[in-house]
Amino acid sequence: MDLSARLQQLEQLVLEAKSMPLSSSVLVSREELLQMISEMQESIPEEVKQARWIVKDREDLLGKARAEGERIVEQAHEDQRRMALKEEVARRAGSEAHDILEDAHDRADAMRREAEDYVDAKLAQFEIALRKILEDSQSSARSVAKTLDQVEVGRERLRAPGTAADQALAPHDERPPETELYDERGATDEVERR
DSSP: OOOHHHHHHHHHHHTTEEOTTSSSSOOOOOHHHHHHHHHHHHHHHHHHHHHHHHHHEEEEEEHHHOOOHHHHHHHHHHHHHHHHHHHHGGGHHHHHHHHHHHHHHHHHHHHHHHHHHHEEEHHHHHHHHHHHHHHHHHHHHHHHHHHHHHHHOOOOOOOOSSOOHHHSSSSGSSSSOOEEEEEETEEEEEOOOO
């Protein structure tokens, strides 16, 4: 599964999460969320490997194009030398050799341009994919951060003693005693209602 699909799966998890009563917060499985994030982190190096292969393929193609061009040029030089040895074709040799060299350079340039265009197109596709992945991951990170903020606000509301007006109006002897609230780490928070 590619990174973009994993991000969509993560977004779906947050969208389908159960809502907390009387709150805009949602419950998300921490283990499932962390597992998805871990899988996304593992898939990023694979995408980087693909980019390296594309760059290596480009270099290989350019190397082959240069070698082929040099071979063609060398062959043209050899042909020119052979023709020049014969006096009867000496006049034609220069013209033909020149044409062969131009053709060789044109073919080598065309091969190089084709290789560069191919690699450039692949790199452009990869850049678009990486930008999409980056945008998706930033969007998901913002959604997760917003959800975490909502969870924290909900927890703060649960820990708070009633409103200030409720505390001020309650008679002293009717005020509830100090209570201890436990958070998920097991630590206590003493709350005194006034």
